[in-house]
Amino acid sequence: MSAPRKLWIKTYGCQMNVYDSERMSSALAAAGYEQGASPEDADLVILNTCHIREKAAEKVYSDLGRLRPLRAAKEAAGGRMQIAVAGCVAQAEGAEILRRQPMVDLVVGPQAYHRLPAMAERAARGDGPQIDTDFPEEDKFDHLPQAPKARRAPAAFLTVQEGCDKFCAFCVVPYTRGAEVSRPAARILSEARELVDRGVVEITLLGQNVNAWHGEGPGGRAWGLGDLVRALAEIEGLARIRYTTSHPNDMDDGLIAAHAEVPKLMPYLHLPVQAGSDRILKAMNRRHTAADYLRLVARIRAARPDIALSGDFIVGFPGETEADFEATLTLVREVGYASAFSFKYSARPGTPAADAASQVPEPVKAERLARLQSLLGEQQAAFQAGCVGREMPVLIEKPGRHAGQMVGRSPWLQAVHLAADAGLLGRIVPVAIEGVGTNSLAGRLVA
Ligand code: 5AD
Numbered sequence: 339m340s341a342p343r344k345l346w347i348k349t350y351g352c353q354m355n356v357y358d359s360e361r362m363s364s365a366l367a368a369a370g371y372e373q374g375a376s377p378e379d380a381d382l383v384i385l386n387t388c389h390i391r392e393k394a395a396e397k398v399y400s401d402l403g404r405l406r407p408l409r410a411a412k413e414a415a416g417g418r419m420q421i422a423v424a425g426c427v428a429q430a431e432g433a434e435i436l437r438r439q440p441m442v443d444l445v446v447g448p449q450a451y452h453r454l455p456a457m458a459e460r461a462a463r464g465d466g467p468q469i470d471t472d473f474p475e476e477d478k479f480d481h482l483p484q485a486p487k488a489r490r491a492p493a494a495f496l497t498v499q500e501g502c503d504k505f506c507a508f509c510v511v512p513y514t515r516g517a518e519v520s521r522p523a524a525r526i527l528s529e530a531r532e533l534v535d536r537g538v539v540e541i542t543l544l545g546q547n548v549n550a551w552h553g554e555g556p557g558g559r560a561w562g563l564g565d566l567v568r569a570l571a572e573i574e575g576l577a578r579i580r581y582t583t584s585h586p587n588d589m590d591d592g593l594i595a596a597h598a599e600v601p602k603l604m605p606y607l608h609l610p611v612q613a614g615s616d617r618i619l620k621a622m623n624r625r626h627t628a629a630d631y632l633r634l635v636a637r638i639r640a641a642r643p644d645i646a647l648s649g650d651f652i653v654g655f656p657g658e659t660e661a662d663f664e665a666t667l668t669l670v671r672e673v674g675y676a677s678a679f680s681f682k683y684s685a686r687p688g689t690p691a692a693d694a695a696s697q698v699p700e701p702v703k704a705e706r707l708a709r710l711q712s713l714l715g716e717q718q719a720a721f722q723a724g725c726v727g728r729e730m731p732v733l734i735e736k737p738g739r740h741a742g743q744m745v746g747r748s749p750w751l752q753a754v755h756l757a758a759d760a761g762l763l764g765r766i767v768p769v770a771i772e773g774v775g776t777n778s779l780a781g782r783l784v785a
Pocket residue numbers: 390391392508509510610612650651652681682683684685686
């Protein structure tokens with residue numbers, strides 16, 4: 339028997355990509371691949387790329403450049419190294435990748451990962467470089483092993499939805515990930531049960547536009563994400579449910595009510611608004627105003643008063659004036675975020691905003707980003723400081739860096755460091771919070 343082939347994946351970007359990398363690993367494990375320790379060690383190297391912001395493609399090409407000597411050394415020693423580019427850069431650039439970097443063997447978009455083992459096989463046979471960036475008619479969820487079988491972490495991700503129909507004017511996702519597709523409720527529930535049987539106690543439902551998820555419940559009743567959350571909450575042994583990422587316009591009444599009525603639904607919500615000026619929101623094609631968003635936040639907080647919010651923001655969208663930017667600061671002050679991600683606008687080729695004449699100069703973007711981040715940083719620090727002196731349930735997720743230390747997760751998604759026995763892995767324990775870092779808390783196990 340030949341030795342198992344080795345696989346090495348570099349993952350860029352979002353949680354969806356982390357999950358996709360695990361699914362590619364599972365699909366390739368079924369074809370006889372094992373995880374390698376390094377790219378040097380691997381027969382197949384996959385760059386699972388992200389295209390959402392900034393010079394993503396350039397980063398990929400420079401990483402490919404670094405792989406070139408490794409591959410040459412391996413081939414000189416009689417070995418082999420196939421190189422695959424996956425993810426959104428693969429989807430967006432397609433054959434262009436082969437033109438610029440002919441040593442690439444496989445270019446595979448997010449809709450075609452289940453065909454990866456066959457593609458690798460064909461390339462290895464000498465059939466030449468393989469490209470697959472089609473959006474298939476078939477349901478790719480049918481083909482991919484869903485959950486990675488080997489992992490035993492107490493917290494898991496579960497994809498319930500992929501793609502996006504919103505077409506925000508700055509965003510590549512609708513082009514690289516395609517139209518919104520929801521997985522059927524029954525499949526999600528059975529996979530969740532499987533995860534729980536394997537020791538998972540916290541599930542985060544994933545989707546580019548997760549709260550647009552829709553499906554059918556028993557008797558053909560139309561279900562929204564709130565119904566799915568309620569059904570998941572019935573699973574014994576599942577203690578915590580989260581979901582990400584949401585669009586404000588898809589926060590329907592049923593989902594907001596679930597925040598009030600389902601204790602397992604954690605009090606933390608990532609709800610990007612992007613900007614606070616109605617003029618810019620309109621240009622971004624967000625289809626809501628700042629006031630709509632504030633009203634929505636008020637309703638969510640009425641349903642679950644201890645909910646912590648996080649958001650995404652873009653500064654320097656084409657046409658953004660100082661007054662527009664100040665409207666973003668005003669909105670941030672009104673909402674009060676526990677954490678947030680903020681970015682300078684970067685033109686993504688092929689999106690409507692990329693060709694706008696009124697691009698904001700780089701130094702202006704940088705200056706606005708610094709002001710926004712300083713405000714968001716103050717809010718985050720205030721939220722963190724407010725946790726000190728409180729006692730909260732913490733899910734113990736993994737060993738810490740020091741002996742005798744474990745790391746867990748608060749209901750508000752903060753990492754919590756504490757002295758604890760490894761036997762507590764997967765348990766939810768009461769912890770008294772005694773100190774804070776930027777993103778993490780330190781605490782003591784309460785007897
Ligand atoms: N420029 C800057 N930020 C962007 N995002 C998406 N596209 C762009 C872009 N072209 C940000 C948005 C989104 C997050 C995932 O990335 O804030 O919510």
